[in-house]
Amino acid sequence: MDFLRNLPFFSIMLAMFTGIISSAVNGRTARRLTLTMVTAVLVMSALTLSYTEQIGESVTYLMGHFPAPWGNEIRFGTLEAFLALYFSIIMLLSVLGGWSHVITDIEAGKENLFYVLIDMMMSSLLAMIYTNDLFTGYVFVEINTIAACGMIMIRQNGHGIVAAIRYMVMSLIGSGLFLIGISLLYDVTGHLLMVPAHNAIEQIVTDGIYYTPLLVIIVLISVGMAIKSGLYPFHSWIPETYGYATPTASAILSSLVSKGYIILLIKIFYRVIGFNIVISSHVLNALFAFGVIAMIMGSLHAIMQTDCRKMIAFSSVAQIGYIYMGIGLGTKAGMVAAVFHLLTHAATKSLLFISAVGLYEVSDGRTDYLGLRNAAYRNRVAGIAFSVGALSMVGFPMLSGFISKYLFATAALEKPHKMLITLVALIISTVLNAIYFLRQVVTIYSGRPGEAASTSHFIKEAIAESTFSNRFASIALILLNLFLGLFSEAVIDLISRGLNLFA
Secondary structure, X not given: OHHHHHHHHHHHXXXXXXXXXXXXXXXXXXXXXXXXXXXXXHHHHHHHHHHHHHHOOOEEEEEOOOOOOOXXXXXXXXXXXXXXXXXXXXXXXXXXXXXXXXXXXXOOOOHHHHHXXXXXXXXXXXXXXXXXXXXXXXXXXXXXXXXXXXXXXXXXXXXXXXXXXXXXXXXHHHXXXXXXXXXXXXXXXXXXXXXXXXXXXXXXXXXXXXXXXXXXXXXXXXXXXXXXXXXXXXXXXXHHHHHHOOHHHHHHHHHHHHHHXXXXXXXXXXXXHOHHHHHHXXXXXXXXXXXXXXXXXXXXXXXXXXXXXXXXXXXXXHHHHHHHHHHHXXXXXXXXXXXXXXXXXXXXXXXXXXXXXXHHHXXXXXXXXXXXXXXXXXXXXXXXXXHHHHHHHHOOOOOHHHHHHHHHHHHHOOOHHHHHHHHHHHHHHHHHHHHHHHHXXXXXXXXXXXXXXXXXXXXXXXXXXXXXXXXXXXXXXXXXXXXXXXXXXXXXXXXXXXXXXXO
């Protein structure tokens, strides 16, 4: 049983070595290696989750022969193992859902590089989930940034290159602030491992010293991660990035990349600084305010879009706002709601981007509203999948989005001075979500079913070429959304217990 303690480390290293091997093989072999790696990580994460559930406590894994405070550590409990499992599922379905477009969207001979970037992305996400060392977290934040930038520009067109440059500039600003924050933290505490740093901070607070430096540290780390995860008004890179990347890249970038940064921020709040200390700094009030603004402004921008891809992208700005609003409530219930919505957004955004591909394929490649008219009849699986994703974002009962909004509403009741703002923001955002998502759903079902019989030769070929993997991924993501909606109680309990072990 103790052998299972090694699995998180094996998962990270497997993803890294798969990237090295993929760089030396052709695209087809690299794809198989990546799918095998992600599947293996999924299995190891499931075994790790079972192990942590049995022992009921966090496990500290020493890397090398040097103990704290000099050595490097991995620490994992129920929540970390569950997040690794969940991210592996989303990664696998995102790759399956869009792999038919890799050949057409990427220059011949460079397909293997795309899978190298996915392998790097997987290793960095796992490292941010599992690491117990701040500098290791920063290193993999940068690896994540480089991989994301490469995935954006690999199509080698003007839009992709401009989007990659914009993303890189914003990400470097965020990374720079984060690095300054952990450098100051090391200067104050003398530690980079999370638990020793936390013990030092508790002593500093008890002694009543370094109040201003500690506040600056919290602000720098929070702003740095907010920029990297695309919180409004640091969102300018999102529409171009998500809108012009390949389908697989769009699904991964929107559903996983920003979530890794948020998970690392939550770990720092709980495991390094201490959540009570973060609350007393009042930084969460700023995150709450920006989260509320993002919920509304992101939705307003989405309403104004005529391109379906950019509409989905701006919706992500609003959904990131939901997560930061939950964190900003400063309560256990608010944090549970934020983490649950993180899961909801990851599954739903991947579903929307993957299913949207099926709609574009049968619409002569058009992505505007008029061009997608009647598309759901021409590709029924994609139409149903997009509708489920849209209804989840609106908050339709039985779907995960409904549970998220319910959790935010109930969490707001614990904070009377933030309750009214939260409830009003939820109502306004939900109405705005309904306007632009249901408008798109109505558009793809506009017309009569019989019109699908008279499709062009191009559309018939597109339907024939729509891969089984794309349909499988869409159906699997629908089922995942339904699972979060119908069996939310078990997931919420797991998140709550996991957060208790985070400290």
